Amino acid sequence: MTEIAKVSQLSNQIIDEVERAVVGKRDLLEAIMASILAGGHVLLEDYPGLGKTLIARSFASALGLDFKRIQFTPDLLPGDITGGYIFNRSKNQFELRQGPVFTNILLADEINRASPKTQSALLEAMQEGQVTMEGESLKLPDPFLVLATQNPIEYEGTFPLPEAQLDRFMVKLTVGYPSLEEEKEILKRRRERRQDELTLKQVTKPKQLVEMRAALETVHVDSDLEGYISALVHATRTDRRVAVGASPRGSLAFLKMARARAVLSGRDFILPDDVKHFAVPVLSHRLLLQPEYWMSKQINGDVIRDVLRSTPVPVTR
Structure with missing residues (x-):
């Protein structure tokens, strides 16, 4: 089997696994998987309750990646994303406390609710794969992906993303409402498993994803x-x-x-x-x-x- 065939097979296995949690969104999942393979960040713009967080968490589980979520609010500070140095009294020295940006998949929920200063804290991470604190550049885990969401109807108390930051998202996607039959299937699956959480099988490891990305260059x-x-x-x-x-x-x-x-x-x-x-x-x-x-x-x-x-x-x- 060729390298491309292996990557194709693994990618479709990942999408199939995510489809166990996300019903009827094959085209959307393929677009997100393509963006992950291409090494790009994803902006999801759609109404609340359509499964944007579920999609991000499901991909993290199937890919075997570390996952963290930040709920963006107007009072969120850049340090809440990147972390910072905190003085340890027992050791009499400053220690780095890493923020949630030090992960593989970062879900930036309602990213347009944070101030421009806080939004800009992600710029360097998205473009360079690193964070600079106190003059020191710290590398983020590889692979690193930002999956951001924003609500298209509630603009009160929001700060539209500047063009420079929008340009750093490889794709902008919408989830859309499920059809009547798909919604019935969602209810049926929830009734049959008798719990909210669904455990997905890990298909790949972080190192494998890096190798899959390299195959695109061929x-x-x-x-x-x-x-x-x-x-x-x-x-x-x-x-x-x-x-x-x-x-x-x-x-x-x-x-x-x-x-x-x-x-x-x-x-x-x-x-x-x-x-x-x-x-x-x-x-x-x-x-x-x-x-x-x-x-x-x-x-x-x-x-x-x-x-x-x-x-x-x-x-x-």
Whole structure:
């Protein structure tokens, strides 16, 4: 079995295991698994009670990763995330007390409820995989992933994430309500197991995930497809409805997510469909609209769909 085939098999085993806890969200779980393989952070924006915390905890269990959760509130301080040095009287010296950011998967719940100063405490961790305290840079565990949530309807007492921080999330996803049949299945499973908690089986270890990520670098990318990605991102910068288009970081996210989708499909090369599949999750949070469109939440998606329609798709062998 090839390395790509092994990674594909393990990845689908992880998704299957998470599906034991999360009903009817296969496409969403595949997108999150692709982002995990690509080494990116995930922003989940949706209503309360749809299982965002359950999804994060389930992936941590199936991947065998350490998991911590922070409930963001207006009075949360940067030190509550990173930790700090505390004086130990018995030893007569300062000791580092690590904050919850020192983990593998960090769930930043309702991230937009914290002040900009506290939100920025995650910037270095998300980009560099380290935290700087008292002039000393401390490495975070590898792998490290931030899975952040925010509520799209309650804006009172919130602080919208700045563009610089939004850009550091590889994808922005929504969970969505379950269908009627899926909701019946949720109730049925809860009744049958006779308890709230569901114990999931560990599929991989942290070291295995690092090796799985390395396998993505072997996926072939045709130069025409690199040009296609560049053309899509460039088109977002010239659309009249957009004030600021996607950055080169968006192009790199496109490349990584396309490779991850190819691996999930068991292929060692990417197709145009791999690029198009993640266009909205990769680009929607990276576009800053002109002021006259600020009140419309649909314009971002419209821009991306128009860009996909107007950009020629390369023919690959």
